[in-house]
Amino acid sequence: MQGILEFPDLCHFLTSLRGRRDERLYSGKGSEKSPPASRRVQSQGKGKTVSFDIEFIRKLCALLREEGLSELTLVDGERRLTLRREGGPAPPPSREARPEEAEEEGHLIRSPLVGTFWRRPEPDAPPFVEVGDRVEEGQVLCIIESMKVMNEIRSDKSGVIQEILVEDGAPVEYGQPLFRIAPS
Structure with a gap:
């Protein structure tokens, strides 16, 4: 789907991108209005390429974790971003028994x-x-x-x-x- 980034654990995936450049994920040379290539993530679909600022996505991932959300979708004109958290740590048992x-x-x-x-x-x-x-x-x-x-x-x-x-x-x-x- 156009502009939707879906990975089993997007927050973990984005964190792993630090210090790594993968041409399939980054594009463009950047300008005053857009972040440089090393600061953007792109998604392709239906002949269009949509880019997102990686710092913005990291902030959204932090929001997902802090608020305990499992999914967040943002739509801005032709841009659409869906972040999903899968799994996560299990809550502590309600009662411990030997x-x-x-x-x-x-x-x-x-x-x-x-x-x-x-x-x-x-x-x-x-x-x-x-x-x-x-x-x-x-x-x-x-x-x-x-x-x-x-x-x-x-x-x-x-x-x-x-x-x-x-x-x-x-x-x-x-x-x-x-x-x-x-x-x-």
Whole structure:
């Protein structure tokens, strides 16, 4: 798409450009109104080349990090710039428990894959389960989105939900505890 820069982690990519010149990314000789070639990033599409000041993009990347935004799109006439942050550091666990202690208190449902934890099937829908709900073996407890695929996570035991260990929308790792169930 014209004027859109999309990289898995644009902020990291731009930081890595310091001290490096790649002719595919930089162009022009610069003028009083435009930054020199070493200070611009260009994107091509549909026969047009659009340039952006790299310092401006760095400031936008800092804004993404500081405000916790995942995407930012700027449109200025024919120029359009979309910055996306992918992944990022996982938030700290909501409750720390030693593994031997966890098993004593109830059965843990763990994440079978890396992705994003969702408590509800759609943004406006009620959560699949709440603390105190009785669940049956095979019942859907949550969704983990991985590589744009929604994966239903089902209970492997019947019981009562004691604790939901992950916040809605938080990234999860393989094997990370998601729910604590009191088996019945």
